[in-house]
Amino acid sequence: MTPEQLLQGLLHGPAPAQRRAMAKAITLLESTRTDHRAQADELLTAMLPHTGNSFRLGISGVPGVGKSTFIEALGLYLIGQGHRVAVLAVDPSSTVSGGSILGDKTRMELLSVHERAYIRPSPSSGTLGGVAEKTRESVLVCEAAGYDVVIVETVGVGQSETAVANMTDMFVLMQLPNAGDDLQAIKKGVMEIADLVVINKADIDAIAATRAELQITSALQLLGMHGGSGHAHADTTQWHPKVVQLSALLGQGVDSFWVAVSEFKDLQTRNGRFVTRRQQQALSWMWERIDAGLKQNFRAQPHVQTLLPQLSQQVAAGQLAASTAARQLLSAYQAQS
Template identity: 55%
Template sequence: MELGVLADKIIEGSRRSLGKGITLIESRKPEHSKDASALLDLLLPHTGNSIRVGITGVPGVGKSTFIEAFGKYLTSIGHRVAVLAVDPSSQITGGSILGDKTRMEELSRDENAFIRPSPAGDTLGGVARRTRETMLLCEAAGYDVIIVETVGVGQSEIAVASMVDFFMLLQLATAGDELQGIKKGVMELADAIVINKADIDWQKAELSKQQYLNALHILRPKSRNWTVPVYPVSSLENRGIEDIWGMLQEFKGVMEESGEFDEKRKSQAVDWMWSLLMDDLKGMFMANKNVQGIFESVQEAVAKGITTPGAASKRLLDAFRKGW
């Protein structure tokens, strides 16, 4: 399909065309890279009109159940929701589970929702390399709420937090010393903490809410304009889901009024540029024939202690420059 036609169909809201566009964006074939950039250029004027929400939490916290309940609520009040679920990939086969459409069965059948599981591949933190571009395509297709679900491991939380407007941490009700087991780094990234599965014990969830609030007081505030709230919810009973949307609307209003919303997006766009540049430079470096000729032997020399990492780096760079 010609790129102009594909772009027009995406803007018209064609789910099939959106899927084709995302497949083009995610392709690692060099011949597709130019077309992907051209498609993004065509769609860029139609992007930016959404709120981008990152959601993380340990396995078992009920991320998919929460996202389905939240997504169904949003579509019921007239919003269009895109869920970009980044799955862990096998380090051996490179495959991924891609089971989110099964876990969000009802939402996946909703005509106002779009679910796109993407293999995480070998990128840092398990975040799909093209997730940012995929968000832009979804915005161009008219989706005004973009949800990015992290794999919940390693550095993926940091990577997702750097590409969204709002970062939500899902937790289970805990008590006392159990709070000490929470990673401080993840807590510091959060714009809100949602205690899921509160229906198991609402009293314990309320107690846990106060403990989380106390813990947040000793952390440095992420924003001068926003105090991190804590909400107990039950995704199964649809209790508290409406409050989460109200909180997100309040957040966006406060941040837009202060100017922090736009400043954050500008900063993220520049960081994104540098991330892609470094990724492309690494690919160019590794594809260089002079580098390929000595890379394995140099790497082995470093591993065996025959040469220093610094000397090895200089040798590889010298080999790369010879091709100029």
């Protein structure tokens, strides 16, 4: 199919044809072949006017926190409200195993067979940057096909949370009511980027869940301060991260979760952050791809490839200053390209 045919399939196809067009479009965008990349750019450009109309929701949490159960409960709840829900995943470990541990359809039995839901596992090739880029473009495909809630899930591995926060309108961190769990999240800088923290499995131990809620609320307040001056923000035009308890398994709390999401969305729309966040995301995505491209071209250049091993060795051995080696390599690169 040509990019134009794919676009027509996305926009107007009846359900089965639309699903095929989505799968084909995403496969095209994930391809690394040069001729495919030109078609992919054509498709992206044609698709763009039809994108941007969904709410992009990032959900992160360590394995075992109950992400699949929660996303299924949330997805079915949203479909009940008239939404169409797409679920994508960013799983850097899939680039090692060749298969995704996330987005496995068998984990979301009811949601995956629903005609108003679309579930796609993580791309399974390339670096985190590559996986993130492909997922970002898949978000656009889902939007062009009329999905108005796009959920991007990730597991707590490496920098994948930041990547997902940087492609979504709201970033949700799922936690268990365990001591130390919040410290791990603070350590990794994930708590700091969370717009909302969900404490799942609150039904198992209500006291532990409430203690966790208090601890995380206090941590969020401290993290929101600059320099720990002791003054909490009272600015009502800015969002202050919240904590919500729920039980995904029992389906308890999904409605109050969505109320918090809607409050966030309304406030971000009123104060203009919804739009500026998307603009910043698009620009930093552009620079990320430029940086990756510059480095790739540099490493691929024959002169650099010849010099790099010996200069690296001299730098490691303390025989050549790192900055001198960098300048020599940059000169070699500039001279030959």
